[in-house]
Amino acid sequence: MELRPSFLREQRVDRILLGHGSGGRLMHELIKSQFSPAFGIEGSGDSAMVNVPSLRLAYTTDSYVVTPLFFPGGNIGELAINGTVNDLAVSGADPLYLSVGFVIEEGFLLSDLKKIITSMSSSAAKAGVKVVAGDTKVVNKGKADGIFINTSGIGVLQDGRDISAARIGNGDKVIISGEVGSHGVAVMSERNGLTFDPPVTSDTRPLNSLVEAMYRVSPKIHFMRDPTRGGLATTLKEAALESRLCIRINESSLPIPQGVRGACSLLGLDPLYVANEGILIAIVDAMVADDMVNSMKRHEHGRDAAIIGEIYDTPQGGVLLETAIGGTRIIDMLQGEQLPRIC
């Protein structure tokens, strides 16, 4: 008696059913037909077994609730992989392993799930990380909004890499790796049925190889963060508050694409508070800043890298923007919510 074949019988369904989250046969089918092949996951234990080459790890988690799920330049799946890869990368770590947790609304189209999983699989391959653990829950129709994805990630930290606001010092330079505002504008334009010329597409991409290129120039990277929710302004304000120093930014040096400027003015948004998914801020020793920017410019994800500002002692915790017309604007954190569910 061989009891296996019936278990593998093909399920002819095109929508997610509550049973896909049951822990039973439908869920096993979904895992075997979709998740395991996409991520190359073998085995079905309660945990993945992984080997790491260092005892010093970086560990992070993020949930993704972006709406709409598909937008110019990407979808929620790519975002969920790249976002967690980037959180590890800007911590100075080399991202190795990810976990993926899906919460799916009953009735969600299996074809959309396949598109999302395919994007996740190819994003993971591009970033050089492996998805090793997963979970799927299904909630009743109307109790979620299509799909929410959580990813967590493990990276290893090489000796001598230390990213911390405490390392920021007077005279350090502030580097940005690329153009500001594309992700938020791409999602908002999709939400509002707008198109821009030139079109604005999300900047979602993995930054780990760019960070490696930066470390090849020098380990004197004191602080790094990717300005996602809350945008560039909030990230700079966090750095200023945590370091108890002052950041002065030169507005005219900020790389803001024409499409983002136009869209922000139309939508009533401030590009400094718009979410990004493929750029980073680095605060580095002034001596290495120029070489680092030059090296970044040669990397496909750092072509628009620029020095945008400098660290001063006072006002403590302040971020000051020197505007193009010679004024000074005080930059604070995002208040309330400019763009809900942008990532």
Place this chain on the structure above:
Amino acid sequence: MELRPSFLREQRVDRILLGHGSGGRLMHELIKSQFSPAFGIEGSGDSAMVNVPSLRLAYTTDSYVVTPLFFPGGNIGELAINGTVNDLAVSGADPLYLSVGFVIEEGFLLSDLKKIITSMSSSAAKAGVKVVAGDTKVVNKGKADGIFINTSGIGVLQDGRDISAARIGNGDKVIISGEVGSHGVAVMSERNGLTFDPPVTSDTRPLNSLVEAMYRVSPKIHFMRDPTRGGLATTLKEAALESRLCIRINESSLPIPQGVRGACSLLGLDPLYVANEGILIAIVDAMVADDMVNSMKRHEHGRDAAIIGEIYDTPQGGVLLETAIGGTRIIDMLQGEQLPRIC
């Protein structure tokens, strides 16, 4: 000029706002006032830095969508900690670090969030694990169901511990650590406004110290899993399919509490398919089975441990239940969905 005080100004809100997920000031407030103190999280980088004592790790993730959020014997927060601790423990690993990702519906009561976080904090302390990374997203009212929680976890694997269906052999004994069906019945009774005498409460609890006690008896533990969604039946079927052996269970040896039997008969449920959150199945070398059960019985979370069955060569992939009246019932995986959103 010191810009900090306004940032720390107290927020007088009793419900979650969209802005709590913005990445801006409200989110920083929520993290500083609730999450950081509860979990003892310091710093605010994009990743937590952790040290592990071994290069061989177990890594897992799970999302929790249980409804209702509070039920007899526990709530979604305890479940989210214990469930991930247990996934690591039954993989033979010592759980060390967890991440927590919240997706919260706008308007969710801050007082309920505090209760959940307090439970998570005390569950983590009981299990001896540390929550080191977190994320909060807020979605519009009606786009989620109160709160969903994802946890992922890292554990370390001692040498010589190897949990794998491939290690299961003919003649091995099947051990269960405790009573069957309590979690599912507790949640279903809360959902249906029923109370039972004696009351049935969820069995949610951390199993890592029980597993350590088992390993102190012998490393000849071939397979372990916690029978959550899909229940005992589905877990046994997975073990049989993965090992290509047959599991025979003796129905009369199954510890099913009177309250669970009564509730299942009233609610039309089969206790073998009801979710558990605080028991494990272990398949062990027959020579060590009795000693192991005796040791488990002395542990607070293994008092009802019992040998419930044995491994045979055929029928391959089969699970057979020898019933109390002398018949044999073929056990299959859960089909469709018996109890949606039980964990």
